[in-house]
Amino acid sequence: xxxSPRRVAEARFRTARPRATRHRxxxxxxxxxxxxxxxxxxxxxxxxxxxxxxxxSFTGIQQxxxxxxxxxxxxxxxxxxxxxxxxxxxxxxxxAALAGGRPPDLVLIQGEDLPRFVDAEQHFLDLGDLxxxxxxxxxxxxxxxxxxxxxxxxxxxxxxxGGMALAYRADLFQEAGLPTEPEAVSALWxxxxxxxxxxxxxxAGSDAAFVDNVSTTVFVNAxxxxxxKYYDESGDLIHDSNPGIRQAFELSLAAHEAGISAGAxxxxxGWQAAMARGDFAVMAAPSWMLRVIKSAAPTTSGRWRVTSVxxxxxNWGGSYLAIPAGSRHPEAAWxxxxxxxxxxxxxxxxxxxxxLPATRAPYGDDIAAFxxxxxxxSRIGGILTDSILDMRAVRQGPATATINAAFLQALTAVEQxxxxxxxxWQSAIAAAQVALPxxxxx
Numbered sequence: 045x046x047x048s049p050r051r052v053a054e055a056r057f058r059t060a061r062p063r064a065t066r067h068r069x070x071x072x073x074x075x076x077x078x079x080x081x082x083x084x085x086x087x088x089x090x091x092x093x094x095x096x097x098x099x100x101s102f103t104g105i106q107q108x109x110x111x112x113x114x115x116x117x118x119x120x121x122x123x124x125x126x127x128x129x130x131x132x133x134x135x136x137x138x139x140a141a142l143a144g145g146r147p148p149d150l151v152l153i154q155g156e157d158l159p160r161f162v163d164a165e166q167h168f169l170d171l172g173d174l175x176x177x178x179x180x181x182x183x184x185x186x187x188x189x190x191x192x193x194x195x196x197x198x199x200x201x202x203x204x205x206g207g208m209a210l211a212y213r214a215d216l217f218q219e220a221g222l223p224t225e226p227e228a229v230s231a232l233w234x235x236x237x238x239x240x241x242x243x244x245x246x247x248a249g250s251d252a253a254f255v256d257n258v259s260t261t262v263f264v265n266a267x268x269x270x271x272x273k274y275y276d277e278s279g280d281l282i283h284d285s286n287p288g289i290r291q292a293f294e295l296s297l298a299a300h301e302a303g304i305s306a307g308a309x310x311x312x313x314g315w316q317a318a319m320a321r322g323d324f325a326v327m328a329a330p331s332w333m334l335r336v337i338k339s340a341a342p343t344t345s346g347r348w349r350v351t352s353v354x355x356x357x358x359n360w361g362g363s364y365l366a367i368p369a370g371s372r373h374p375e376a377a378w379x380x381x382x383x384x385x386x387x388x389x390x391x392x393x394x395x396x397x398x399x400l401p402a403t404r405a406p407y408g409d410d411i412a413a414f415x416x417x418x419x420x421x422s423r424i425g426g427i428l429t430d431s432i433l434d435m436r437a438v439r440q441g442p443a444t445a446t447i448n449a450a451f452l453q454a455l456t457a458v459e460q461x462x463x464x465x466x467x468x469w470q471s472a473i474a475a476a477q478v479a480l481p482x483x484x485x486x
Contacts, residue, residue, distance in 0.1 A: 070157040093365060096110075096122035097373045097380065098148040103127045103135040105332070105363070106398055107152065114384055121376065131363075132155060132445065138368075142167045146366035150377040153200060155362035158190060160442040161200075165193045169367045172198035174378050182387060186437040187402045189362050199366050201381050204390065204439040206330035206361025207428035208265060211337060214349045214420060216325040220249035226351040226422050231355045236266050236295050243304030246325060253306035258296040259455040260310040261328045266292040267451075269358040274448075281480075283447045284473045286361035294474070296455050298467050306461040316340040322347075330360040331428050332399040338418050350422040357434040400428055407433060443480050450476035 101107040111125050128134040131154035141147045142164070148285040153161060161168065172180070175198070179189045183202055193198035196400065214224040223229055233239035239262075243254035255261045267273060267289060274283040283289060287311035299305060306313040306324040318324060329337070329350055337348065365385065367377045383389070391410055400411070406428055414425030454472035457463035463471060 053184040055338050074303050096124040097150055097260060097376045099123050099125045099150045099152075099377075099380075100134060100138065100148040101125060101127050101152040102131040102154065105152075106393070109396070110384055110393065114380060117383070118379075121379070123380065123385070135160070135445075142368060142370075145370060147370045149367070151366050151368065151374045152203070152379060153364045153439070154273055154366065155190065155205075156440075156445045156448065158200060158364055159184060159440040159444050161366065162191065162358065162440075163442045164273055165195065165199055167196050168197075168199040169369055169371065169374055169380070170199070171198045171201055171367065171381070172196070174374075175201075175382075182403050182405065184402055184404060184432065184435075186435055187362060189437050190362075190440065191366075200364030201366075201385050203363045203365055203385055203401050204332075204361070204393070204399035205432055206359050207400045208240055208268065208353050208358035208360055208431040209262070209329040209331075209350050209424075209427050210265075210326055210353050211329035211333070211348050211350050211419070212326045212346050213322060213344070215347045216250060216252050216322060217246070220246045220325075222246060224248075224349070226349050226427070229349070230352040236262070236292075236354045237425050240295070240299050240302055240304065243299065243326075244302050247304050250325070253305035254324060254326055255299065255307045256306050256315060256318065256324045257310060257456070257459060258299045258305050259452045259459070261326065262299050263292055263296040264360055264448075264453055265328055265353050265358060265468060266295055268360050269353075269355050271436055271438065273438050273440070274444055275439045277439055279439065279441060281441070281443065281447075283476060287356050289451075292471060293451060293455070297458065297468065300455075301465065305459060309456055309459075318338075320344065328360065330399070331394070332361050333395045334416065334419070334424070338397075345418045347418060348419045348422075350419050350427055352427055357432075359432055359435050362402065378385045393481055400432065425474060443476075446479045447476045 082359050099111070107127065108125060109124050115121055115123060128137050135153060135157035138151055138153070139160070139172065145296065147167070180198070184205065186203055187202040191202065192198050212229065217224050217229065223232065223240070228260075230408065232242045246254045268286040270292070272286060272288065274281065274286070274289070275341070276282050306318055308318045308324065319327070319337065320343065322344070327333070334350075338345075352424065365381045371377055385403075387401065387403040387405035390403050391406040394401055394406070395414070411425040411429055416424060450471045454463060454468045457471075458465050458468050
């Protein structure tokens with residue numbers, strides 16, 4: 045019985061190995077010589093013609109729609125997409141699958157989780173070999189470098205980046221006696237200290253809180269702007285001694301103490317409801333967050349604007365497509381990557397409401413002119429472009445996500461009243477130490 049592309053691409057939330065579906069894979073764009081070399085190095089066998097490409101992704105990023113577009117253009121291909129859960133859950137499932145020798149044929153890895161797999165390069169094919177010389181030149185250098193191991197192996201192709209911006213309710217700003225146009229608003233906060241000061245002015249004239257929470261809107265944004273974060277250039281952990289991280293953490297506590305936060309934990313049902321009610325005026329708005337706002341608060345269309353974060357440059361988000369060394373169908377998996385991650389394809393995905401492209405070419409008039417009536421006359425494309433083109437590569441490591449979670453959990457606990465602010469830094473450091481892999485502990 046024939047299986048429709050829509051049915052094959054349907055998302056299934058499970059951690060078990062995806063069910064195989066019969067398929068005929070189209071020939072990949074990679075040269076057969078490069079692919080044969082990769083297969084020989086990893087000991088993989090040639091793909092079986094009957095089975096679909098098993099593709100693991102995380103939820104909430106329109107992966108199903110992208111798979112369907114690919115299948116519509118390639119009717120002979122078959123892809124079995126499984127959306128495992130959150131990005132962290134997907135990374136954990138991949139870690140277990142690699143250890144058990146039963147990985148998917150293709151996997152999407154969120155940028156924050158990528159460093160742990162860069163440290164396990166033996167489990168992945170070298171996509172640089174499949175891509176050929178010069179392929180990486182079409183991507184943003186810092187995005188491409190993030191998936192390149194010290195030995196020069198490329199374990200992932202960047203699918204997108206987040207950029208950095210802030211979304212704010214222009215109507216609430218007007219009620220509080222503040223400017224409402226994006227350029228005038230960004231001029232209010234050239235620094236993060238000034239941002240907190242604007243927050244105190246806002247809450248003095250409004251019944252709403254200024255920000256949704258301090259953990260994502262303040263700490264994530266401010267820490268993601270640092271040239272050095274949790275690892276130094278030698279790869280040594282510095283999360284507990286980096287003055288920039290301490291400053292971002294203390295800034296977040298200051299915002300909490302100033303009473304400008306709604307304390308609504310990001311991505312919770314209460315946060316979404318508060319967004320729709322107008323309980324807060326400002327929130328983090330990397331490119332992928334814009335769709336979240338539109339989905340959670342559809343009745344607020346036209347009331348939001350988008351502007352720059354203090355300091356302008358920074359990035360939150362981004363993902364990578366990787367092919368595990370145990371992939372049964374590396375040729376078909378590479379064909380999917382090669383076709384869906386061109387500059388034009390990434391631009392189309394962005395225009396459909398996806399995150400910013402990781403390729404260079406669209407960063408001209410195509411993205412600079414992008415706007416969305418939901419966010420008024422905001423120069424969304426230009427603001428996001430400004431944030432990522434001045435980005436510098438930041439050294440990451442296998443414990444990046446673990447350490448980040450420890451800081452966010454401590455700040456969330458402070459906002460919920462279950463942790464004293466004065467003890468929160470040491471609490472975060474202690475939590476990170478416990479959660480670190482034994483090889484990373486000091």
